Amino acid sequence: MNDKADLKKSAGNEPEEQIQIPLADLIKTRVDKSKELKQLGIDPYPASYKRDHLVRDILSDFDTFVSKETVVRIAGRIRLKRKMGKVFFADLYDSSGRIQLYIKINNVGQECFDLFNSVDLGDIVGCEGTLFVTRTGENTLSATSVTMLAKALHPLPDKHSGLADKEIKYRRRYVDLIMNEEVRDTFRLRTKMISLIRNYLNNLDFLEVETPVLQPLYGGGNAKPFETHHNRLDMKMYLRIADELYLKRLIVGGYDKVWEFCKDFRNEGMDRLHNPEFSMIELYWAFADYNDMALMFEDMLRHLVFEMHGTYKIAYGDHEIDFEPKFKSISMIDSIKEATGLEMMDMSFEDAKAAAVDMGIEDDVLINWGKTVEAIWEKKVEPNLIQPTFIIDHPVEISPLAKRHSDNERLTERFELFIGGGEMGNAFSELNDPIDQLKRFLQQGKAMEAGDDEAQPLDDDFITAL
RNA sequence: GGGGGCGUAGCUCAGUGGUAGAGCUCCUGCCUUUUAAGCAGGCUGUCGAUGGUUCAAGUCCAUCCGCCCUCACCA
Secondary structure (H helix, E strand, O other), X not given: OOHHHHHHHOOOOOHHHHHHOOOHHHHHHHHHHHHHHHHXXXXXXXXXXXXXXXXXXXXXXXXXXXXXXXXXXXXEXXXXXXXXXXXXXXXXXXOOEEEEEEEEHHHHHHHHHHHHHOOOOOOEEEEEEEEEEOOOOOEEEEXXXXXXXXXXXXXXXXXXXXXXXXXXXXXXXXXXXXXXXXXXXXXXXXXXXXXXXXXXXHHOOOEEOOOOOEEOOOOOOOOOOOEEEEOOXXXXXXXXXXXXXXXXXXXXXXXXXXXXXXXXXXXOOOEOOEOOXXXXXXXXXXXXXXXXXXXXXXXXXXXXXXXXXXXXXEEEOOEEEEOOOOOEEEEHHHHHHHHHOOOHHHOOHHHHHHHHHHOOOOHHHOOOHHHHHHHHHHHHOHHHOOOOEEEEOOEHHHOOOEOEOOOOOOEEOEEEEEEOXXXXXXXXXXOOOHHHHHHHHHHHXXXXXXXXXXXXXXXXXHHHHO
């Protein structure tokens, strides 16, 4: 924990000094061991090792490996080590799992036994041998040779309590990945999900594109941007907060279906669920309205959940979420009525505001009818949307890029999907009337002047495109 | 930004004014099927930083730094 301060102190020193300051003694013994290996002519960091099996492959067909006395070569990190006289037991972890090693002096010889004696927890080793089952019934690899592949100079977190320091967990993700299998699984699952989405959209003839991250003007969402500067052009630039306006330009240009896996940047407060740098997917579909979009989105999610988990039901916190039934769909206005009895459509801005203040909502966000509806909805409805639920037809004031509803011009043709109390997606019949779009931008401009630093600036080129 | 909490050995944590501790790690020895191996012995601290109160501060006070939780805002 104090490494940070210590590293600051040692800034500018030689690397060797830097690492000796924080963990002096523990690291020194490991560095010494590393030097001893070199003196014996053993490279503590060899370039390669020809392994021929993953741990998972061995364990999944263990009996066959035992009966055929197959010689296998594996490689991985030593996480636990138990010495018993002239015998070692150790737990080796590779990317696929854990297996116990058995290193007996009679089998590996004095030299190799001594080498393994100097192995520290955290070192990466290669191991060749055959398989057997111990007296206590554990599937084990009996080594015929052990090779040092990478000497670890820092000790691992406590073998019993694991990595408890959240700061290290997030700042040094690699330590968390070493210690916690489920973290590795989470990352794998994320990659699988992206791949499934890509295949799904490809199959529907959506064209995957890339649009600018560095933009002269930001837009497509309500957020504060990161600012940067282009030296040669001597020009202020922004990191994108959304790719929406660029994807829509592509629709204007003649593509029917486009999408992007998009890394965005928002200069706002951060917490466990909000990273300044985050990823999202946006897709645009010409001639389709928000009902078409909702049907596709629902189908895609149901497909993803099943492909990733093999079931439609997944555990989330204290809840089980079921993706199999048709998702519920209710308008924002009706959902408020259901939860509170209030009929927002019949209420003026003043009445709505009074009702919101009664609920304990701070009145500085209540700047118009739509914002007030949203605030009430967020307080009374959103947290309870555990099972997949489409909320549709949002007020126009909170949806500057959405087309007005064909039945009611105070509302828009828009949906957001909520699962587990959080938003999972947002879509609308896109506003394609350039005159109305210009009005909405001008409205946003007023909001910006009024101090709303998340309002969107006017994008002339986008209006021209429409 | 508001409110609450935390910071002591490499790791996890005890220690509420009077000689800085435990378990694990690490080092030494014994132990040829152990598994949080065991047994015996040993090393390890700017108690987050600075200032103050006190005969005496890890402990009380102030300021600062860092982190966590929570509320507000957002995805």
